[in-house]
Amino acid sequence: MANRPYARFRIDVPKDLALVRWLLGALAQGSSGAGELDGDASLAVLSAAAEKGLVVTNETDPGEAAPFACDLDDPTLLDLVPEASRAGSAGDGADLVLNPACVVQAEDTLPPALVGRVRVDPSLRARTLSDDPVRNHVRTPLAGLPQGLGPLRDGARVWVQHPVMGLWQPFEASTPLAHRLRRIADGELAPACLPAAVRARLVLAHVLGPPASFDGAAREARLAAMRASLAKDGVVVLRSLVSPLLLAALRKHYRGLERAGYLETDRAQVKDGRDGIYCEFAGLLLQDQLARLINRIVPTPVKPSYCWFFKYRPSAVLWRHTDRAQNRWNVSFAVDAHPHMDESSAWPLFMQVGDEAHAIRLGAGDAVLYSGTETPHWRNPLPAGQTASMCLLHYVDEHFTGSLG
Structure with a gap:
């Protein structure tokens, strides 16, 4: 794969002799060479080659990876929330308030309130680039992986501080949702007026919560x-x-x-x-x-x-x-x-x-x-x-x- 670095692996001879023959044939012919093997033997060799990263399918080729993101408008994320937490997000919203430590980022640069509190660029990894990251481990492939949150898409990034742990958590928000959050912050919109599904996601993100949760x-x-x-x-x-x-x-x-x-x-x-x-x-x-x-x-x-x-x-x-x-x-x-x-x-x-x-x-x-x-x-x-x-x-x-x- 073009965007993956080299990795070391061990071949056990004579256990992997068929794999060695296949690999030499593939290198010589510029093709898989699997056609020289029959039935179960071919499948076994290809399985061994896949395990060592010598062959991949279209599904396992990393290609271009997307930056990490948590989208407040993505309803499918609810399926990955533990059931106990989902149950706690229901309600009519009458008792909800906006997290006082909620900052809306409308531009690619961090808002002044977050400078010195949050690092989101590739410099996070700079401290380890000069070290051997693997010692006795196989080198982990990072080529092709974005090392940052990436530029803002249409909308805004919402930073929310965890009410207990203090971590600043980044979320992506559409322009309409960011506008609603600004109206809530300005006292122009009550959380109870939000659609129930949107309100539930905001509770699960700690954007909204009962007043006691931000004590x-x-x-x-x-x-x-x-x-x-x-x-x-x-x-x-x-x-x-x-x-x-x-x-x-x-x-x-x-x-x-x-x-x-x-x-x-x-x-x-x-x-x-x-x-x-x-x-x-x-x-x-x-x-x-x-x-x-x-x-x-x-x-x-x-x-x-x-x-x-x-x-x-x-x-x-x-x-x-x-x-x-x-x-x-x-x-x-x-x-x-x-x-x-x-x-x-x-x-x-x-x-x-x-x-x-x-x-x-x-x-x-x-x-x-x-x-x-x-x-x-x-x-x-x-x-x-x-x-x-x-x-x-x-x-x-x-x-x-x-x-x-």
Whole structure:
């Protein structure tokens, strides 16, 4: 594929002897060479070639990837919102108000209110470009992937601060919807006057909510509880890290990257048990925003190091370990699972805290913060028939001078 970089893989001889013959024939003839094989043998060789990325179908050729976006006008996103969250978005809208931390961006440049609070350009990835991003992993293909939110389309970009976590979350809005939001902000339109479906999406994006949900005192109380949890247990569980609608957009985004062939198989730590992409923009944006929250929880300031998105396959195992210096603090963020698993049934992440092993279960949208260098952690085999998708976001102390990759 023209827009994919080279990747290394291992051929096992004599196990892959038929694949070697096919590959040599293809290189010599400038064609697939599969016609020289018969029946099941041909299918087996082509399957092995596809697994190693030597051949692709039209469906798995990445082509031109679209920038990450969460469109407030997209009704299909509701299908990717966890059912429990969808149920909470219903109502007549009489008790709803506009999030006071809602900023409408009408031009390509960031509004003054967001300067210094949000980074959305390719510089997010600049800190890792000089590092070896893979060490023992296969190099992740980023060629052809936009490393930014992209220019504004028709309409506006709406930035909304998470009422508890403080993350600034970007949403795309059509011109009519942006106009309605401005009228609500000016007191000219009541949220209850919006169509029910539009109102539901705005609630799921944290654009609208009951007044109590934007209570600063309640937010500070939650932060105090997070600091207390870290001090007592060495672990902080962050329920509903992002808004339900942003979670839906992330699920759609990463499923699309998988279909397009942008995920590479881990050949090292979780060998052949997960597929991932390294320092992709959506993960970097989330990681950068989350640093501000982490700095209000951990005892000393931190900065982002690197991140991965991984989809774990059935039977995947993460053996008990502690991490290297680049993982001083880890955030494991549960993005997706098949079949859907809530907090009670999710694949547990085990952590050794003192003499006790804690099982941390994360529903979709939940995350956990812990010290990767100090806290032994592991996962038992993922049950058959199940997959789990995670963003792994890593941080180092602010004055760390080593490689960030």
